[in-house]
Amino acid sequence: MNAPEILAGAPVTDLPDGHFIDGAFTKGASGALMDSYDPGRGSVFARFTNGTEADVDQAVESARIAFQSWARTPAVERATILSNAARLLRESAEQIAIVETLDCGKPLNEALADVRGAARTFDYYAGATDKLQGDTFPLPHGYLGYSVFEPVGVTAHIIPWNFPISTAARGIAPALAAGCTVVAKPAEQTPFSALLLADLLTKAGLPAGVCNVVTGVGANVGAPLVAHKDVDQITFTGSVTTGQHVMRSAADNVTRLVLELGGKSPVIVLDDCDEQAAIDGVLGAIFENAGQVCSAGSRLVIEKGIHDRFIEQLVARTKRLTLGHGLRDPQVGPVNSVQHLAKIAGFIDRARGRGAEVLTGGAITTDPETGQGWFYEPTIVADRPCDDELVQEEIFGPVLTVQVAEDREHALALANNTQFGLVAGVYTSDVSTALQMARDIDAGQIYINEYFAGGIEVPFGGNKLSGFGREKGLEGLKSYCKVKSVAARIGAIAKSW
Template sequence: MTAYDTKLGLYVGGEWLDAAGRDTHDLLNPATGQGQASLPLASAADLDRALEAADRGFKEWRATAPEKRAAVMTKTAQLLRERANAIAQTATLEQGKPLVEAKGEVAYAAALLDFHAGEALRNYGRVLPRPSGTRSLVLHQPVGPVAAFCAWNFPILNVVRKLSPAVAAGCSIILKPSEETAGSAVEVLRCFQDAGLPGDVAQIVFGVPDQVSRHLLASPVTRKLSFTGSVPVGKHLAKLAADTMMKVTMELGGHGPVLVFDDCDLDATLDTLVAHKFRNAGQVCIAPTRFYVQAGIYERFAAGFAERTGRLKVGDGMEKTTQMGPMANPRRPEAIAELVADAKGQGARLLSGGERGDGGFFFQPTVLADVPDSARAMNDEPFGPLALLTPFDSEADAIERANRLPFGLAAYCFTENGRRQARLGDEIEAGMVAINNVRLSWADSPFGGVKDSGYGSEDGPEGVAAHMVTKTVHSA
């Protein structure tokens, strides 16, 4: 069995801090349920020290030439690629996803750094036309120290999504990743450190989430909050951030509707959707979850989806043949089991899966058909390997049902009708819509949602812009 060998710690003011004199948290291997490492948790004094360092780091980094910022980011991307195998292995051991998915996460993170390195050089602003002898300048300046909080489902990418735009913009940052996937974040920050990022510019702390967030967000040093996680926690943090009127980016939960029309390429659609649904054991905020299928092809779609799902190889993410790993923590299998029982109790048909696995935090990839809108799983984000199928008759009905929830992060549509594609792109209430494909994350495009799924964007130029403030200078 592969050993977990990442050395864990806090990174504050350019110094790695160990567990001496601090409370600790045990990291578990999701494939076995066994402990594999001990993580030090930050004290109040550690958080104060991180805030002081971030204040110093901002003053230094905002005055650093964009070319130097870009060079550090480019070097970090290079180091990520060189260390991809080791970093991916850490992510799999602590989060559970198949190793090939973790390596893909490293590749995307490196691409995002490369793109944002370029954005560091493209902070143009503008000059407004004025009468001779006067001038008005619109400037974009870094907002200040950032407090960023990450979810555990993409332990490499979520960390880079916070660090990369902040560093490009000229901000300092205090990052609190998930305690359950701490090693991935530590390995990423070591790449930044080895690429030459000054020690005061980026800090990593771990601790009791509510205590850390209240401490960092109450400080006048913190000028931006960036959060990836659940809707309830996001709303709680937004209220805390309002007390100091800081800038906020929220990337919250989703409940991705999938509209499948009878003119789609059915086999290709099924192959694409089954693979994407069970990626990362369904623990993806943009996962396709509610499958609305036109009545004429519904039974064929359901049978094909269940058959493909039943062939998936579930196992330890470190095994080469594994297509879906365990869930990330002991809470998730029980939550999915409760949703399945509720749906079946309301008349849903179990077509595949539906049971917990042996050992670790496994749950079978599961397909339910004829799921009524009243089922809990159709209203609460499952965040797991659960596909919910139900038929529709008309396009208007499909759109109405897709839009009925307060979530609005991602949506998927499959149809060969060009006019319908345009209507769906306009009428679906989501920050991101994929038509005849499932790829929503690109380094150069914004990633974010609407309604309860949050506000603001990550990735793309918008990700860097979210870390800037606008100033106008009028001179005569």
């Protein structure tokens, strides 16, 4: 399977059409299948299993049984399996990336970077597995106090469609490292990379039942999974509305949660910045994966002193971006579905009705080579007020909204003036200003002079409506642990009452 053959019309073969439960692919209880669409062509390229609550029950039971032995597996053995998985991911990177591109639409080089990042994630947590250790407490003489980290148990992972392999890895790898077992539910738009990952983990030596994947729609699979009484932890990435439903379901069983619910992140560009570096950063922040990124820099907050020349160059660069099917590796690929395309277009249509000035883009389009697919032109909208829908709502597409700041204090106020708080970027040559901004912006992660800086080592998560809890880094590993404290009297026994 290679990109030129697929683009020429060759069928995509050897994809799983079943769930992955108890170490093997298995047909769903209902036998029903769903279509998976190639967004670059707007047509079906494969089918997969549409799961049911019965499939969820089977997967959770498998994970619960497997937990008894996996939690007691020596950390060094778990580390070896995760390292093996990282190696296999690198060996399979091109094939998985092709599937990822077909499933979610992103350019092939972006998909390759995602697979390599997933491999790095398994490497990172392989290295952390045997270094997860507790503390001792300074109790009085005659007492010993210490803590240990224990795995929480069966973990449920609700994986979004925009970064399927990346998001799966950043949750599954630390869960396995901590000694937890997994039931993953990928988005119905992008089921295949999670299935391929589970199979690859088994080939890396993971015992049956430790990692399970159930595919299908949210109502039939996701809802019963997050409400399941035998699930001990839920990691959810998705919309605020769905996240609220997940929280309500989790409350009935007092199930632990990590929620990453998106954002409306600002890129603050100050007068003293390196303007070319800032232009590069702004372009990548909003147009990577066609803007379908939870942490996308979807608001440009720019000081007025450089506004005119900066916007002129930014618009010119945006107009030169290439669009096309992801397997041809353009700069901007399609959006994931025809429904999402209509949602993006609706935002811009309503904005025009309010008098917004669209500086470039602002229309549905297609692959210029084939006339097919679900594409939206890279779009920039001129200065909008703080209460405008384009400023306050997550569009999740290739749409950048400009806000003009009078000075640095105003830029900070604009940056914080939304209900979201996932990430923010700052471009300035003044280190003191950058660190003050980092201190005062209400967001879970701040990028300075490079948007999307960092990697798996850096904890990631949001504040406000962007959710709570942290993934990545050592904080991500601790998310899958519970702390047990032990206090023992080791001196002479006191006289009884």
